[in-house]
Amino acid sequence: MNALLYRNRTGCQWRLLPHDFSAWSAVFHYFTLWREDSLDQRFQEILRCQVRKRARRL
Numbered sequence: 001m002n003a004l005l006y007r008n009r010t011g012c013q014w015r016l017l018p019h020d021f022s023a024w025s026a027v028f029h030y031f032t033l034w035r036e037d038s039l040d041q042r043f044q045e046i047l048r049c050q051v052r053k054r055a056r057r058l
Helices: 002-010 024-036 039-057
Strands: none
Touching: 002 024, 024 039
């Protein structure tokens, strides 16, 4: 998940993910599976809700 968030924030290519993360091919594989099952949309909704809750507390 952290690799996906990093890629989303920086816009880097899959093959240029830092070595701190799993292999780019593994990250891409899971991203593809999650996107096919619409899990990426669910993750986005969960994160959006968390951000909105934090903003209301500040």
